[in-house]
Amino acid sequence: MELSQRDITYCKNVGAKRADILRKELSVNTALELLVKCPPYKYIDRSRFYKIAELDDEDTYVQIVGEVTEWHTIGIGKAQRLSATFFDGTHQCELVWFQGVKYVKLQRNVPYLLFGKPSRFNHIYNFVHPELTPMSKVTPEMTQGLEPYYNTTETMKRHGLNSKAIRSIIAELLPDLKQGIPDTIGADILQRYRLMSLTDALINVHFPKDTLAMQNARARLKFEELFYIQLQILRVMKRREQNPGYTFPLVGSRFHALYKSLPFDLTGAQKRVIHEIHDDLKSGHQMNRLLQGDVGSGKTLVALLCCLLAVDNGYQACIMAPTEILANQHYETLKAFLAPLGDAVHVALLTGSTTAKNRVPIHNGLLNGTIHILIGTHALLEDNVQWQNLGFVVIDEQHRFGVAQRAKLWSKTRRVAGDGNTMPDCPPHILVMTATPIPRTLAMTVYGDLQVSIIDELPPGRKPVQTIHYSIQRRAQVYAFLRKQIQDGRQVYVVYPLIKENEKMDLLDLQNGFNELCEAFPDCKISMVHGQMKAADKDLQMQRFVSGETQILVATTVIEVGVNVPNATVMMIQNAERFGLSQLHQLRGRVGRGGDQSYCLLLTDQELSKDTRKRMEIMVATNDGFRIAEADLALRGPGDLQGTLQSGTPFELHIANLATDGQIVTLARQAAKEILDKDPLLEDQMNRIYKHQLDILRVKQSFNWSEIS
Numbered sequence: 001m002e003l004s005q006r007d008i009t010y011c012k013n014v015g016a017k018r019a020d021i022l023r024k025e026l027s028v029n030t031a032l033e034l035l036v037k038c039p040p041y042k043y044i045d046r047s048r049f050y051k052i053a054e055l056d057d058e059d060t061y062v063q064i065v066g067e068v069t070e071w072h073t074i075g076i077g078k079a080q081r082l083s084a085t086f087f088d089g090t091h092q093c094e095l096v097w098f099q100g101v102k103y104v105k106l107q108r109n110v111p112y113l114l115f116g117k118p119s120r121f122n123h124i125y126n127f128v129h130p131e132l133t134p135m136s137k138v139t140p141e142m143t144q145g146l147e148p149y150y151n152t153t154e155t156m157k158r159h160g161l162n163s164k165a166i167r168s169i170i171a172e173l174l175p176d177l178k179q180g181i182p183d184t185i186g187a188d189i190l191q192r193y194r195l196m197s198l199t200d201a202l203i204n205v206h207f208p209k210d211t212l213a214m215q216n217a218r219a220r221l222k223f224e225e226l227f228y229i230q231l232q233i234l235r236v237m238k239r240r241e242q243n244p245g246y247t248f249p250l251v252g253s254r255f256h257a258l259y260k261s262l263p264f265d266l267t268g269a270q271k272r273v274i275h276e277i278h279d280d281l282k283s284g285h286q287m288n289r290l291l292q293g294d295v296g297s298g299k300t301l302v303a304l305l306c307c308l309l310a311v312d313n314g315y316q317a318c319i320m321a322p323t324e325i326l327a328n329q330h331y332e333t334l335k336a337f338l339a340p341l342g343d344a345v346h347v348a349l350l351t352g353s354t355t356a357k358n359r360v361p362i363h364n365g366l367l368n369g370t371i372h373i374l375i376g377t378h379a380l381l382e383d384n385v386q387w388q389n390l391g392f393v394v395i396d397e398q399h400r401f402g403v404a405q406r407a408k409l410w411s412k413t414r415r416v417a418g419d420g421n422t423m424p425d426c427p428p429h430i431l432v433m434t435a436t437p438i439p440r441t442l443a444m445t446v447y448g449d450l451q452v453s454i455i456d457e458l459p460p461g462r463k464p465v466q467t468i469h470y471s472i473q474r475r476a477q478v479y480a481f482l483r484k485q486i487q488d489g490r491q492v493y494v495v496y497p498l499i500k501e502n503e504k505m506d507l508l509d510l511q512n513g514f515n516e517l518c519e520a521f522p523d524c525k526i527s528m529v530h531g532q533m534k535a536a537d538k539d540l541q542m543q544r545f546v547s548g549e550t551q552i553l554v555a556t557t558v559i560e561v562g563v564n565v566p567n568a569t570v571m572m573i574q575n576a577e578r579f580g581l582s583q584l585h586q587l588r589g590r591v592g593r594g595g596d597q598s599y600c601l602l603l604t605d606q607e608l609s610k611d612t613r614k615r616m617e618i619m620v621a622t623n624d625g626f627r628i629a630e631a632d633l634a635l636r637g638p639g640d641l642q643g644t645l646q647s648g649t650p651f652e653l654h655i656a657n658l659a660t661d662g663q664i665v666t667l668a669r670q671a672a673k674e675i676l677d678k679d680p681l682l683e684d685q686m687n688r689i690y691k692h693q694l695d696i697l698r699v700k701q702s703f704n705w706s707e708i709s
């Protein structure tokens with residue numbers, strides 16, 4: 001039977017019980033799925049033999065030929081342990097068994113193959129529970145090529161499904177695999193992108209002929225995984241481009257009035273981006289666009305001008321922010337910008353803490369069209385928020401959401417917009433704004449369904465923030481610096497980290513910090529905000545800082561996004577080692593917003609891990625958000641980032657890694673695009689294979705792409 005049809009239960013070395021576990025733990029139902037979904041996570045070169053003298057401290061598996069010269073057991077019963085001396089002709093090492101001691105049968109004057117992971121202890125290498133095979137029993141296969149190692153879960157191990165067991169199940173499938181299986185990528189793409197056939201790739205990923213074959217096999221399987229993701233993303237994108245959309249051809253009086261009232265010129269990048277957006281708004285199709293721009297690049301103003309394009313054309317707009325503080329801030333900022341326009345634009349604010357009484361006029365105003373722009377948090381997605389004609393939606397600081405979460409917003413906003421008179425099914429235009437630059441190849445997947453606009457220019461006259469790294473021993477010096485800034489009339493942020501698991505401790509840290517600052521700065525007024533405070537208290541404290549009444553704001557990371565106080569010139573970050581790079585960069589973006597030289601002071605312990613030191617060095621070296629994003633990617637490493645991204649994407653990756661396989665992402669997207677450009681519906685005979693494969697994926701994925709089209 002074909003491997004794709006063969007139930008995993010009926011594979012050799014499996015059976016009903018193990019099949020059950022494979023299904024539950026790895027979602028593996030068929031032989032082919034086992035081959036595809038379980039690529040080895042590492043390989044050990046069994047063709048290489050070591051000498052004890054060659055070992056270094058590294059934690060990798062090695063094999064050595066030698067003899068056991070002496071052994072003895074210590075202790076009795078369960079506590080028994082067996083210790084042996086192994087000699088390779090020139091040097092000695094130690095072998096140790098803690099378990100199953102009575103099954104270990106050793107012989108003198110017999111050559112053995114030792115295989116295991118050495119560790120160094122008291123100047124001698126030792127191997128715990130090594131494999132020890134008499135040379136007479138060593139088959140050529142055992143010491144040939146790269147041996148695959150498989151990840152298994154605790155449950156799997158408990159039922160004997162360890163790496164070795166998986167290896168033996170897969171080995172049994174090899175003869176059938178060598179008969180060849182139907183490919184899932186067309187010959188044309190295979191050839192142009194120099195990819196192995198699926199059959200060769202699966203053979204060489206599990207039992208590689210050599211390192212090169214293994215690498216090529218993995219590249220082919222990664223390509224395939226990413227290629228099908230891109231096909232899905234690009235299909236949604238293409239379908240959406242066909243969605244009808246409201247047209248906003250008019251650049252009207254409100255837009256012009258605001259534009260003229262601005263005390264500064266828009267930057268070239270802001271102008272370009274507004275043109276890009278306006279082109280979409282004129283096209284007759286729904287816009288789905290991502291606006292990327294570093295902190296302080298002026299995204300809010302761009303969003304507002306675009307909202308006015310909608311309003312001038314007779315539609316409503318909304319701006320959704322991730323936190324109440326940010327929603328409030330947007331509301332204040334917009335009102336200030338719009339003040340010269342008088343009554344021409346009516347803006348309202350709706351958040352979780354808007355009272356039931358205050359909601360009534362907002363709900364009415366949205367329905368009868370007297371409210372033009374609504375600012376809010378998730379509260380504005382609630383079912384009872386109904387609009388007359390919502391035409392434009394801005395989602396700010398989108399980096400907290402991924403494709404999947406966004407899907408929910410889409411369907412919601414569409415339902416909300418459903419009562420528009422002219423075009424009942426027309427979804428509003430969507431502008432997603434993020435200040436967290438992410439490397440381009442990652443954006444292709446996480447934001448792969450959106451058009452992208454980038455503001456790559458800061459308003460003129462900004463002095464780059466100077467970043468300095470101090471160890472806490474120099475606190476007095478840092479305080480003296482703060483005092484000088486405050487004497488000059490400037491304001492200061494002091495930020496403490498927050499770790500969710502231990503909020504009590506963190507609050508204590510914050511409170512202690514606050515007290516310490518009160519003592520150190522007896523002449524200053526100090527605000528404090530943290531996540532546990534009531535929204536009203538938080539707002540009051542923020543407001544005191546924004547208005548200049550207090551000179552120092554002590555806070556946890558609640559201020560991370562969006563706050564705008566141009567007079568603040570110092571961002572001092574306590575325990576900076578506890579923050580990630582992008583978080584540090586976001587925090588730094590809170591200063592340097594006025595004309596004065598600003599500073600970011602990173603305070604850490606004196607003793608730092610290598611990674612932390614690197615993070616501080618990068619922060620000191622550059623203000624460029626994209627460079628920081630790249631460095632973050634490199635430092636945080638694939639696993640960590642993969643987890644974060646995975647939570648934002650509906651895709652399950654078995655072999656590709658979004659953090660490290662950027663080049664393959666680019667190629668996969670290119671290949672997918674070439675196919676869809678020629679044949680958007682995948683109707684050609686030669687593209688059947690893709691359509692078929694997508695149908696299979698659709699059934700398997702828990703996530704429904706059509707929801708966001």
Ligand code: ADP
Nearest residue numbers: 264265266267294295296297298299300301459
């Ligand atoms: P972002 O949201 O991208 O972090 P903001 O929209 O908060 O940035 O803008 C930061 C500050 O720069 C605000 O005070 C804003 O009024 C101001 N600003 C925006 N555009 C310009 C410009 N073209 N020239 C000067 N200042 C600007």
Ligand code: MG
Nearest residue numbers: 299300435562
């Ligand atoms: Mg902003």
